[in-house]
Each structure stands twice: as C-alpha cells, then as structure tokens.
Amino acid sequence: MPLDLGELRQVVREWEWICNFLRPSRPLGGKTPWEYLMENHRGVILFEPQVSHMYWTPTPA
Numbered sequence: 001m002p003l004d005l006g007e008l009r010q011v012v013r014e015w016e017w018i019c020n021f022l023r024p025s026r027p028l029g030g031k032t033p034w035e036y037l038m039e040n041h042r043g044v045i046l047f048e049p050q051v052s053h054m055y056w057t058p059t060p061a
Contacts, residue, residue, distance in 0.1 A: 019033070020032065020033045020034050021033075021034045
C-alpha cells in the first residue's frame with residue numbers, strides 16, 4: 001500500500017536522522033556526518049540538529 005504524504009515525510013525524517021547521526025561514513029574516516037561537522041566545521045552550525053532544511057524547500061507541483 002502506498003504511503004500518504006505524512007507517512008512519507010516520517011520515513012524520510014527517520015532515514016535522514018540515521019544517515020546524518022547514526023551511520024558512519026567511510027569517506028569521513030568512519031565518522032557520521034554530524035561527528036565530522038562538529039569536529040571540523042563547528043563554527044558553521046546554524047541550526048538545531050533535528051530540524052531539516054528540506055522542510056523549507058519549495059517543490060514544484
């Protein structure tokens with residue numbers, strides 16, 4: 001059964017969290033993107049980690 005938009009958003013949010021905060025990345029030396037960002041670019045953190053920029057991106061209909 002296909003997901004409705006609300007269910008799809010939840011699935012995407014969960015996957016985004018896993019990819020950015022839980023899943024290590026080989027190109028980042030085995031660190032998660034969040035760990036890498038905090039260690040190397042801490043001064044550019046302008047948002048709360050649970051808020052996605054994708055929520056504010058308009059998409060064409």
